[in-house]
Amino acid sequence: xxxxxxxxxxxxxxxxxxxxxxVGAGALSLEAFxxxxxxxxxxxxxxxxxxxxxxxxxxxxxxxxxxxxVKQFEQAYPNEKIVGKNDPYDPTTFYARLAAGQQEDGVxxxxxxxxxxxxxxxxxxxxxxAKGWQYFSDYVPSIASIVTDSSGKVYGIPTxxxxxxxxxNRKMFQAVGLDPDKPPTTWADFRSYAKELTSSKxxxxxxxxxxxxxxxxxxxxxxxAGGDMESADGTKxxxxxxxxxxxxxxxxxxxxxxxxxxxxxxxxxAQTLQLLATNKVAxxxxxxxxxxxxxxxxxxxxxxxxxxPMPQNGGNASLAGGNxxxxxxxxxxxxxxxxFDYVIYTxxxxxxLESSLAQQAANGQxxxxxxxxxxxxxxxxxxxxxxxxxxxxxxxxxxxxxNSTFTLRPEPHNQTQKMxxxxxxxxxxxxxxxxxxxxxxxxxxxxxxxxxxx
Amino acid sequence: MxxxxxxxxxxxxxxxxxxxQDALAGRQALRKAHLFFxxxxxxxxxxxxxxxxxxxxxxxxxxxxxxxxxxIVDMINPAVWVGWANYRHVFSxxxxxxxxRNTLAFTGYALLFGYFVPIVLALLINEMRHGKGLFRLAFxxxxxxxxxxxxxxWLWLYNADSGLLNALLHLVHLPGALWLENxxxxxxxxxxxxxxxxxxxxxxxxxxxxxxxxxxxYEAAEIDGSNLWQRIWHVTLPTIRPIMLLMLVLQxxxxxxxxxxxxxxxxxxxxxxxxxxxxLIYNYxxxxxxxxxxxxxxxxxxLVLAVFALIYMRMTRRAMEGD
Numbered sequence: 086x087x088x089x090x091x092x093x094x095x096x097x098x099x100x101x102x103x104x105x106x107x108v109g110a111g112a113l114s115l116e117a118f119x120x121x122x123x124x125x126x127x128x129x130x131x132x133x134x135x136x137x138x139x140x141x142x143x144x145x146x147x148x149x150x151x152x153x154x155v156k157q158f159e160q161a162y163p164n165e166k167i168v169g170k171n172d173p174y175d176p177t178t179f180y181a182r183l184a185a186g187q188q189e190d191g192v193x194x195x196x197x198x199x200x201x202x203x204x205x206x207x208x209x210x211x212x213x214x215a216k217g218w219q220y221f222s223d224y225v226p227s228i229a230s231i232v233t234d235s236s237g238k239v240y241g242i243p244t245x246x247x248x249x250x251x252x253x254n255r256k257m258f259q260a261v262g263l264d265p266d267k268p269p270t271t272w273a274d275f276r277s278y279a280k281e282l283t284s285s286k287x288x289x290x291x292x293x294x295x296x297x298x299x300x301x302x303x304x305x306x307x308x309x310a311g312g313d314m315e316s317a318d319g320t321k322x323x324x325x326x327x328x329x330x331x332x333x334x335x336x337x338x339x340x341x342x343x344x345x346x347x348x349x350x351x352x353x354x355a356q357t358l359q360l361l362a363t364n365k366v367a368x369x370x371x372x373x374x375x376x377x378x379x380x381x382x383x384x385x386x387x388x389x390x391x392x393x394p395m396p397q398n399g400g401n402a403s404l405a406g407g408n409x410x411x412x413x414x415x416x417x418x419x420x421x422x423x424x425f426d427y428v429i430y431t432x433x434x435x436x437x438l439e440s441s442l443a444q445q446a447a448n449g450q451x452x453x454x455x456x457x458x459x460x461x462x463x464x465x466x467x468x469x470x471x472x473x474x475x476x477x478x479x480x481x482x483x484x485x486x487x488n489s490t491f492t493l494r495p496e497p498h499n500q501t502q503k504m505x506x507x508x509x510x511x512x513x514x515x516x517x518x519x520x521x522x523x524x525x526x527x528x529x530x531x532x533x534x535x536x537x538x539x
Numbered sequence: 540m541x542x543x544x545x546x547x548x549x550x551x552x553x554x555x556x557x558x559x560q561d562a563l564a565g566r567q568a569l570r571k572a573h574l575f576f577x578x579x580x581x582x583x584x585x586x587x588x589x590x591x592x593x594x595x596x597x598x599x600x601x602x603x604x605x606x607x608x609x610x611i612v613d614m615i616n617p618a619v620w621v622g623w624a625n626y627r628h629v630f631s632x633x634x635x636x637x638x639x640r641n642t643l644a645f646t647g648y649a650l651l652f653g654y655f656v657p658i659v660l661a662l663l664i665n666e667m668r669h670g671k672g673l674f675r676l677a678f679x680x681x682x683x684x685x686x687x688x689x690x691x692x693w694l695w696l697y698n699a700d701s702g703l704l705n706a707l708l709h710l711v712h713l714p715g716a717l718w719l720e721n722x723x724x725x726x727x728x729x730x731x732x733x734x735x736x737x738x739x740x741x742x743x744x745x746x747x748x749x750x751x752x753x754x755x756x757y758e759a760a761e762i763d764g765s766n767l768w769q770r771i772w773h774v775t776l777p778t779i780r781p782i783m784l785l786m787l788v789l790q791x792x793x794x795x796x797x798x799x800x801x802x803x804x805x806x807x808x809x810x811x812x813x814x815x816x817x818x819l820i821y822n823y824x825x826x827x828x829x830x831x832x833x834x835x836x837x838x839x840x841x842l843v844l845a846v847f848a849l850i851y852m853r854m855t856r857r858a859m860e861g862d
């Protein structure tokens with residue numbers, strides 16, 4: 086703090102001015118103090134970095150594991166400190182928080198985000214750090230491309246990948262005489278299963294259509310039909326194809342001809358997961374990374390649920406997604422390095438990973454959810470083996486999902502979120518209007534999106 | 540007043556008289572200023588916190604909004620001036636027309652359904668002999684709910700699969716409706732929510748106005764043999780007309796900024812049937828991180844609302860002069 090204000094009893098104009106100045110100086114140094122509170126190099130040469138992955142206090146087990154990992158990390162890297170914040174990535178607040186200097190130094194985000202983050206200069210260039218890490222060159226090219234821009238600069242570290250599949254309620258399958266070990270494999274099966282599973286209290290299927298998640302899942306369905314969303318160079322919208330129309334036709338018929346979908350619509354993934362967890366819906370599209378939420382948030386018994394691969398209609402593929410870390414471009418290089426070190430240490434140091442998985446398993450977390458292949462060769466095998474070793478989730482319920490050999494297709498690259506936003510409306514239209522014309526809707530959407538592509 | 544009888548004789552008589560007058564005028568101005576400060580300084584000091592807060596959180600953002608509407612802003616790098624490009628983008632967005640149409644439709648529906656609700660409620664309560672307070676409270680209660688809570692409450696009431704509204708319809712063997720899933724009913728459904736949530740406070744204002752209507756007018760009307768309806772038409776309504784006009788303008792200004800209901804209940808859906816201008820601004824800002832385009836659309840909305848605000852200010856001034 087600056088000079089200490091004199092709070093004597095005499096009060097004249099001069100002393101008032103002096104006091105004001107003193108208070109002003111105090112405020113100034115307070116500002117400096119606050120600035121210093123941001124994560125920068127401390128006095129003793131230690132660097133503190135904040136990360137957004139602190140689990141909520143409601144999940145005591147996960148919180149315990151997180152704190153243990155941070156402790157271990159700080160022992161291994163005595164000059165680097167990690168402060169966790171419970172602030173899951175939210176695209177609607179990220180930019181404002183970044184602008185206000187409140188975004189964490191290390192941010193766990195999703196595979197969809199890097200294009201916009203990079204174009205908005207909202208992710209730090211970590212090329213030299215990434216290239217200095219022994220396994221970066223082992224990333225499968227399609228995974229590495231998610232965090233790499235056209236000039237080869239690297240902006241993130243993918244930590245786990247997944248593909249979308251069908252979560253289904255095994256009990257409900259049994260109740261209507263369907264084999265719970267044989268989830269639907271084709272669109273035709275899927276449609277008839279949904280119809281059979283529908284009763285006065287349960288809808289066979291629920292699908293997302295807001296917050297850009299309608300476009301996201303449309304893309305997934307499109308891949309199962311063998312269609313494309315945009316041209317490889319990202320300059321042309323391609324989703325108004327016969328495959329695109331067939332996707333909408335399927336959903337529309339399920340909603341209005343079969344009545345096998347919820348009447349209520351405009352869902353996000355969080356809502357469809359809740360419907361599944363509360364036995365209101367028999368099947369939803371979801372990725373394995375939601376198993377933990379299903380268990381921790383809704384207390385669901387995971388043995389009652391299965392995961393099957395996406396039902397196919399000629400595409401033999403499904404949409405891949407995943408989590409990755411990006412770093413705050415406003416943070417100083419040594420702070421970014423601390424956050425980067427933490428990410429690598431906790432996710433890819435095999436010894437640490439093993440003890441972390443063991444702790445997670447011992448603390449009631451859902452461990453072992455089937456993940457997609459991130460790396461070429463040996464390293465991936467070791468990661469997979471560890472995941473299997475400590476699995477607490479009923480892997481036998483996901484056998485068809487794990488054994489499926491469908492192509493994992495990445496999300497479209499150019500203007501992804503805007504494309505999804507345009508397609509949200511299309512999904513909403515076919516799910517809420519029995520008279521909707523899929524071809525006309527898609528043509529209109531493609532025209533709109535083409536305008537965005539320029 | 541003669542101030543300087545012993546002035547030097549070298550000055551002409553004209554100069555002699557002018558100098559002291561200048562000094563006098565200066566001194567008078569000083570004294571006036573001194574008096575003004577003495578009288579008002581306290582007042583201005585009291586105003587200061589409000590002025591600072593308004594400047595910081597209202598006027599400064601407004602000015603910044605105008606500036607940013609001509610820039611590309613990513614909040615990381617320095618802003619880049621792009622002239623009218625943001626406005627061109629906003630105008631060419633297919634959602635631009637849809638959002639304005641929906642916003643105007645919402646304002647229109649809100650006038651149609653919502654404008655007379657508080658007037659009728661106020662008239663009814665004003666005519667009551669017993670239980671005035673109870674009904675006043677009952678109709679005002681929704682105002683005390685946070686708008687988010689109101690929105691979530693109605694989300695459940697409207698639920699197509701298990702909502703209260705459809706359950707009631709089923710009780711009397713009527714088919715339920717897809718209130719929020721139907722592109723035709725989604726917007727009116729939101730108007731009902733907004734009206735339910737806001738009518739109470741407007742009703743209180745009307746009630747206050749009604750209580751200001753002189754009883755002698757009613758007595759005179761009754762002596763002339765007028766019935767209840769005639770009394771309302773010929774006495775009540777003409778007397779509260781200025782308030783009704785003010786409320787009309789205020790309601791237009793408020794409903795054109797509709798955001799909470801479409802944001803929470805429908806997220807602009809289905810198929811953009813409830814996409815409003817403010818929700819579009821939100822999407823530009825927080826979904827696309829296009830701060831410049833968001834500012835451009837914000838400026839356009841600002842200009843439209845400014846017209847109504849001017850009308851409002853003119854009306855209030857006239858009303859005050861009328862007093």
